[in-house]
Amino acid sequence: MTITENSFTGEFSYTLDSKGRLNIPSKFRSALSPDNDSNFVITKGMDRCVVAYPVVEWQRRVEAGLRELSATSQRNRLFVRSVTRYATTVRLDGQGRIQLTPYLKDYARLDRDVRIIGVVNKIEIWNPDDLENIDELSPEDFEDLSDKVIL
Amino acid sequence: MTITENSFTGEFSYTLDSKGRLNIPSKFRSALSPDNDSNFVITKGMDRCVVAYPVVEWQRRVEAGLRELSATSQRNRLFVRSVTRYATTVRLDGQGRIQLTPYLKDYARLDRDVRIIGVVNKIEIWNPDDLENIDELSPEDFEDLSDKVIL
């Protein structure tokens, strides 16, 4: 099972229920490696979305780096704070749902309908309107980047 | 159990009660390693906030950082003194609350409403207004540091 660890793809539509719970697509759930303990870390993403990392992913990429950053410069301090401040560890409930924090729900303008997309090793949670309105890559850029990234 | 030692994330709103007691988020309490004896060291933080370290973390800092700094310049010595001078060990009460010292409460302008944020290996306690008003990083700086640290 160690072949593809946490590779998320696809787009899904879900609704936040009255308690603010959000379903995670079952395909994403099964893509979680078992030692993840069914946990995600959710935080602010770029462009007004919420990102969710499997915990191991978060630890590997973020925590390790943040610990190294010295707190001496104001710039570093602001950065570390702005990353961790909005990050919360959440566990899937029995039905595979997570609870969003009020701040993140507000930040990403999530009301009832949400769009969830898989982005390789993380998940993004969007307001459907915002997702439609973000600028798509120009066809030229797309080809340019495609060449470089293989794919 | 090999998870990560004391990694604090997230933001929480609490109130100082009439006795000056401050609740510590349960998520932070459980992130304390058991041998910490339910203790924190609180002291002056950068940018007008109060910082709270688990005792083991505090000890590590004192040994690693402060000791070296102290011998060098007068400026550093002043800094070290101001940090250690106001440092107090506090224990959580039965409900998971701590008592702030008058000096720190005054220094961070904590009145009734406070914001608590987790910053990797320490906790910061803020006046809500101050927290909102600290300069956020410019998007360029953010991306720049993101590239270096995260991916």
Next chain:
DNA sequence: TAACATTGTGGGTAGAAGTGGGTAACAAAC
């Protein structure tokens, strides 16, 4: 087509978490 399994959604409820206050113990001040 019928039987069954999976998935998304909704809601009740016990226990946890946050908040407030009483009081005994102790130290400092009078």
Next chain:
DNA sequence: GTTTGTTACCCACTTCTACCCACAATGTTA
């Protein structure tokens, strides 16, 4: 010795949340 004030411990109350069960809709298998 008495008074005052602070602190730590205990108990009480309200709010929130994690866990449980339920069910409809969809997909799958025989």
